[in-house]
Amino acid sequence: MPSSVGFRPVKTKRAFEEVCDQIRSEIQAGRIAAGDKLPSERDLAEQLQVSRATVREAFRTLEIGGVLTLQKGVKGGAVVMQGDVRPINQTISDLLSLGGLSLADYTEARKCLQKEIIRLACERATEEDFAALEANIAQTRGMTSESQIEDRTALTLQFYALLAQATKNKAMEILMSAVTEPLAYYIKQIGVDRSWDVAASRTKVVQHLRQRDTQSAIDEMISHMERLHAYMLSRTPTNQN
Amino acid sequence: MPSSVGFRPVKTKRAFEEVCDQIRSEIQAGRIAAGDKLPSERDLAEQLQVSRATVREAFRTLEIGGVLTLQKGVKGGAVVMQGDVRPINQTISDLLSLGGLSLADYTEARKCLQKEIIRLACERATEEDFAALEANIAQTRGMTSESQIEDRTALTLQFYALLAQATKNKAMEILMSAVTEPLAYYIKQIGVDRSWDVAASRTKVVQHLRQRDTQSAIDEMISHMERLHAYMLSRTPTNQN
DNA sequence: GACACCAAATGGTAGAACCAATAAGTCAAC
């Protein structure tokens, strides 16, 4: 028998998947938009001739995907959102912890993306962006005690988020958060490298941005990140697949 | 009252979320790894003192996230995977159709990422990569009939995926698929621009790659994409938020 | 008018039952 006649493994579609598809179709067709409220679980179950548990699993799927929010109480229900970025970050984190993605590859991608972010930000950043970045750095300088690692990490993530915002491109923000948020997981695990002054480096980056000096900003940022990544890689002998 | 005393909206953690967190914790701690099988829904429900429906919703969440696969039958059950990229693509698609992401931003990010992909591929692509790319182009040339739009689209996605593979960086592959797969949705909606020869352009790109001529490869690729994006933008007067 | 209480709607959870698919074992027929 020929090896590839076109046979493919059958995939039996489950009921809740059908419900998901129907809802997504309504959204893509424009018949349901962000802000609309779907029928209650009980009503939709009756309309679709399925059990409430099935509708729930569909709602759960869409909720995890950032498409719906579920709220209790009368006047509550399933409301369509504008989508959410967090599912992406969660998936990247899962890929990292499950070994589907190596830390080396991850950090390289981070550098690649950061370069483009800086480039766009250098073109488009406004005075408000600079002010926000500098405020963030100032706050970071204020946190020197060891007990504030959580807050410092939050500020670090915010710094990268602010950079991404300066690109005025939502897609870049999303990608940036996808490759930045998982950092928090590592920082919490391996601790922070306190042997150098990150605030100083970030200040330089912002200065270069102000002067619209793309190359200098990129160089400073990349060397900043390479130092961080070297530290992270040295602290995680495992997971080097 | 001061406006920002640090009050945060309470989030009542639902039971299935707690179950999810426990499983994810086990994974991050290394006590569960890819390939392992979790207890059956019934057993786990009993262990965790929750109902089976709760365990199911947790499993569903992790399955959608690409962490688990569920299989029926004896010797079936919930098996831990290495993670999956599809959730990311799904989320990007949702963001596009829900208006959380504009087509303009999306396409710009696509260009930014593609530049880096080409740059890395130019350094690292092997003869096997070139051969695969050329085989893909040859197949594309073979499909000229109108009825093969589906197959042509699949080949287009594969072309970009092969480019990403040539970077030898899994993270770049993931990001590339995230910004490429949603294209299929648009192509199916608005049809293909048949006024020019995409195969010729792609051939040039591969030729430049072979010569390790990064800049020429990028230039060719970017002009290729800008043409496609202009076509897409001209065909979608809505969703321009 | 302010406050306490009640009622309805809705998501969240529990528990039981049954269906459907899967894998393994058993056994008869050839």
Place this chain on the structure above:
DNA sequence: GTTGACTTATTGGTTCTACCATTTGGTGTC
């Protein structure tokens, strides 16, 4: 001995019912 049909146990998929917890709005009492 191998094939194929049958049985059986396990497990996810689905349904159904009941109840809990929260939210909103109304109602009554002070």
